[in-house]
Every structure is written in C-alpha cells, then in structure tokens.
Amino acid sequence: MSKDWPLWEIFIRGQHGLNHRHVGSLHAPDAEMAMNHARDVYTRRKEGVSIWVVKSVDITASSPSEKGPLFDPAESKTYRHPTFYDIPDEVGHM
Amino acid sequence: MYGQELGATQRDGIEAGTEELEAAFQARIDNNERIEPKDWMPEHYRKTLIRMMGQHAHSEIVGQLPEGNWITRAPTLERKQILLAKVQDEAGHGLYLYSAAETLGVTRDDLTEQLLSGKMKYSSIFNYPTLNWADIGAVGWLVDGAAIMNQVPLQRTSYGPYSRAMIRICKEESFHQRQGFDIMRKMANGTPEQREMAQDALNRFWYPSLMMFGPSDKESVHSDQSMKWRIKINTNDELRQKFVDQTVPQAEFLGLSVPDDKLAWNEEKGGYDFSEPDWNEFFQVIKGNGPCNEERIEARRKAWDDGAWFRDALTAHAEKQAQRRGEGVLQAAE
Ligand SMILES: [Fe+2]
Numbered sequence: 128m129s130k131d132w133p134l135w136e137i138f139i140r141g142q143h144g145l146n147h148r149h150v151g152s153l154h155a156p157d158a159e160m161a162m163n164h165a166r167d168v169y170t171r172r173k174e175g176v177s178i179w180v181v182k183s184v185d186i187t188a189s190s191p192s193e194k195g196p197l198f199d200p201a202e203s204k205t206y207r208h209p210t211f212y213d214i215p216d217e218v219g220h221m
Numbered sequence: 222m223y224g225q226e227l228g229a230t231q232r233d234g235i236e237a238g239t240e241e242l243e244a245a246f247q248a249r250i251d252n253n254e255r256i257e258p259k260d261w262m263p264e265h266y267r268k269t270l271i272r273m274m275g276q277h278a279h280s281e282i283v284g285q286l287p288e289g290n291w292i293t294r295a296p297t298l299e300r301k302q303i304l305l306a307k308v309q310d311e312a313g314h315g316l317y318l319y320s321a322a323e324t325l326g327v328t329r330d331d332l333t334e335q336l337l338s339g340k341m342k343y344s345s346i347f348n349y350p351t352l353n354w355a356d357i358g359a360v361g362w363l364v365d366g367a368a369i370m371n372q373v374p375l376q377r378t379s380y381g382p383y384s385r386a387m388i389r390i391c392k393e394e395s396f397h398q399r400q401g402f403d404i405m406r407k408m409a410n411g412t413p414e415q416r417e418m419a420q421d422a423l424n425r426f427w428y429p430s431l432m433m434f435g436p437s438d439k440e441s442v443h444s445d446q447s448m449k450w451r452i453k454i455n456t457n458d459e460l461r462q463k464f465v466d467q468t469v470p471q472a473e474f475l476g477l478s479v480p481d482d483k484l485a486w487n488e489e490k491g492g493y494d495f496s497e498p499d500w501n502e503f504f505q506v507i508k509g510n511g512p513c514n515e516e517r518i519e520a521r522r523k524a525w526d527d528g529a530w531f532r533d534a535l536t537a538h539a540e541k542q543a544q545r546r547g548e549g550v551l552q553a554a555e
C-alpha cells in the first residue's frame with residue numbers, strides 16, 4: 128500500500144434546519160469521494176439534508192492546556208445570563 | 222467483548238513525575254468525565270484502548286464475512302435487501318471504531334496490517350461457519366444480541382470517541398437482532414424441516430455465543446484496571462448471565478430448546494443456572510484453530526490486496542485533479 132487516504136471530518140445538518148453537527152470522520156482520497164462515503168456511512172437512515180466534509184488537517188483545535196485561560200473568564204460573568212436579573216412577578220413575562 | 226479481553230500488555234512502569242497526572246486522570250474518570258484525544262492519558266490506557274477498539278473494529282469487519290456468505294442466496298428479495306443493509310451497517314461500525322482508534326495515534330492501515338498478520342485478534346464467533354439460511358437468523362438473534370449486551374454499557378465508557386462510536390452503533394444494532402429473530406420465528410413456525418434447521422442453528426451457535434463475553438471472571442486477568450478506567454463496565458460473567466436470562470425466554474417463545482441439560486431457573490439468584498462453554502475450544506479458536514480462521518483472514522487479505530490498485534488509482538486521480546486546480550482549495554460548503 129503506497130499511501131494512506133487523508134482523514135476527513137463530516138458535518139451533517141439534520142432535518143429541522145439546525146446547524147451542521149460533527150458526526151464522525153472517514154478516509155477518502157478527495158472531497159468528492161469523502162462526500163460519497165459520508166452519504167453512505169452517515170445518512171443511511173435519513174439523518175440529514177446537507178453534508179459538509181472538511182480535511183481534518185485543516186481544523187485547528189484549542190488545546191486542553193488552554194482550557195483555563197480560554198473558558199474560565201466566563202465563569203464570573205453571570206450577568207450575561209437572563210437569570211441574573213430579578214424581575215418582579217407583577218411585571219409578568221419578560 | 223468483541224475484543225474478548227485477551228492479550229493485554231502488562232502495566233507500564235510509571236514514568237517519573239506522572240503520578241500526579243495519573244491521580245488527576247483517575248479523578249476525572251471517577252467524576253464521570255470523558256477523556257478526549259488531546260488530553261493527557263497514561264500510556265497503558267492508550268495502548269489498552271487501541272487494542273480494544275482495534276479488536277472491536279476488526280470484529281465488525283470480519284463479521285461481515287459469515288453473513289455476506291448468504292446475501293446472494295437469501296430466500297426472498299426482501300430478505301436479501303435486509304441482509305445487505307445489515308452487513309453494510311457492520312462495515313460502518315468498523316469505520317466508526319477505526320476512526321475512534323485513530324484518535325489515539327495509530328493509523329487504520331497499521332491496524333489492518335496487524336489483523337492480516339495475526340498480531341491482532343477479532344471475536345472468536347466469526348470463526349464459525351454459516352452453513353444454511355437458519356444460521357443467518359441465529360447470528361442476528363444471538364450474535365448481535367450478545368454484541369448489544371456488551372455495547373450498551375460501553376456507551377458510558379470513559380474515552381469520548383469510543384463512547385460516541387458506541388452510541389451510534391447501538392442505535393443501528395437493534396434492527397440487526399430483530400431481523401435475525403424474525404428469520405428464526407419464520408423458520409420455527411415453518412415446515413418440520415425448517416423448524417429442525419432453526420433448532421440445529423441454535424444448537425451450533427449457543428455456546429460460541431456464550432464465548433463472546435470472554436473467559437470466566439476467575440481467569441480474566443486484567444479486568445480490574447480496565448474497570449477502574451471505565452473502559453470495561455461489567456465483568457464477563459455478569460454479561461453472560463444477562464444474556465442467558467434474556468435469551469432463554471425468547472428461545473421458549475420460538476418453541477426451540479437451548480442445548481443445555483443443566484439449564485434451570487434459579488429462584489434464589491433470580492437468573493438461570495447454565496453450563497459454561499468449552500473453554501478449551503474457545504482458546505483453540507482464539508489461537509487460530511477454529512473452523513474458519515484461515516478462510517476469514519484469507520478473505521480479508523485477498524480483499525486488501527485486490528483492492529490495492531483501486532486505492533492507489535483514486536489517490537493518483539485526486540492528486541492529478543488537485544494539480545489541475547493549482548492545488549485548489551477543496552470546497553465543502555452548501
Ligand atoms: Fe456491529
């Protein structure tokens with residue numbers, strides 16, 4: 128065997144107009160074949176209405192060691208949530 | 222269990238300074254967190270998972286062979302479509318699991334080579350032949366049934382990619398068992414000859430199915446560490462017991478008898494007492510001396526070798542196209 132086919136990440140949009148979601152990965156020589164394989168592997172039971180295929184090497188991922196600096200700052204900013212605010216019952220739904 | 226928990230490596234020596242990391246790692250697992258590919262993990266965890274997932278993936282792929290054997294001879298067009306769909310699902314299961322294993326730094330081609338060279342194993346069950354159509358019923362009902370029993374708890378396993386693969390697989394798996402049971406039902410209610418075939422298939426597949434859960438807990442050496450790491454959830458004997466308890470009433474419903482004189486309901490334990498499979502046979506099959514070991518590996522090797530020119534041709538075509546586009550960006554958006 129001369130060369131491994133590159134790895135692709137597969138994203139699928141489900142029936143109801145939601146975002147594309149990552150569903151898994153597969154090997155394929157090019158985008159067209161990746162699309163064919165994705166259809167065969169991930170949509171055999173009408174799981175989706177649209178497919179994206181992206182070469183895995185083209186994805187930049189945050190590293191676990193950055194988890195603190197990246198996500199901890201949000202922890203103290205509870206005022207970003209509606210539940211932070213007291214709305215008197217008399218005001219009704221807001 | 223498709224890995225049957227064999228051939229584990231010994232615990233790696235603890236590298237200097239990793240003790241703290243290991244403690245933190247174990248704490249995450251105890252806390253029910255998922256371990257993801259880029260997270261730190263003990264080398265032995267990584268190796269054990271590669272072995273487990275690799276064996277599981279190989280089992281899905283090799284498992285296509287005994288059923289594929291009957292696709293062209295299915296009794297009706299509908300049965301043929303169903304069996305094709307089922308076998309195609311198994312190919313997908315192999316892919317999900319190879320992909321999950323690849324996140325740990327092995328390539329699928331490495332794993333394939335290790336299967337072909339005999340370095341890696343697959344489930345012993347697929348070394349038994351499918352002699353007639355009733356066997357296809359028995360395989361779906363019993364073999365997929367046993368697989369489900371093992372895979373359902375593994376959805377909660379600690380390694381994220383493995384857990385997600387299991388969730389996807391479990392969604393597809395129950396149709397496999399039902400179609401097998403449906404075949405058995407049809408035959409068990411058919412002519413006397415058909416009923417005999419169904420009984421014969423059950424006779425031959427019963428003990429090999431019990432073997433799928435791996436050796437008895439008394440002999441299963443490395444369960445402890447795997448359970449601590451939550452890459453094994455139940456013991457082999459627990460799952461085997463569950464399988465028997467679930468399957469015996471189904472056999473009764475079919476009017477077929479389980480080939481075990483010692484089978485008896487045990488009120489006290491709330492489960493059946495049953496005979497263990499012949500473990501000597503099991504170890505022989507694992508060693509390569511089962512009825513179909515050579516045939517299975519030969520079929521895989523032939524598929525791999527005969528497909529080489531095609532894989533290479535697709536690569537060459539992709540490279541040529543990319544060159545023509547001036548190494549253009551591959552487009553994926555809608
Ligand atoms: Fe499967």
Ligand SMILES: [Fe+2]
Pocket residue numbers: 311365368394397
């Ligand atoms: Fe299956």
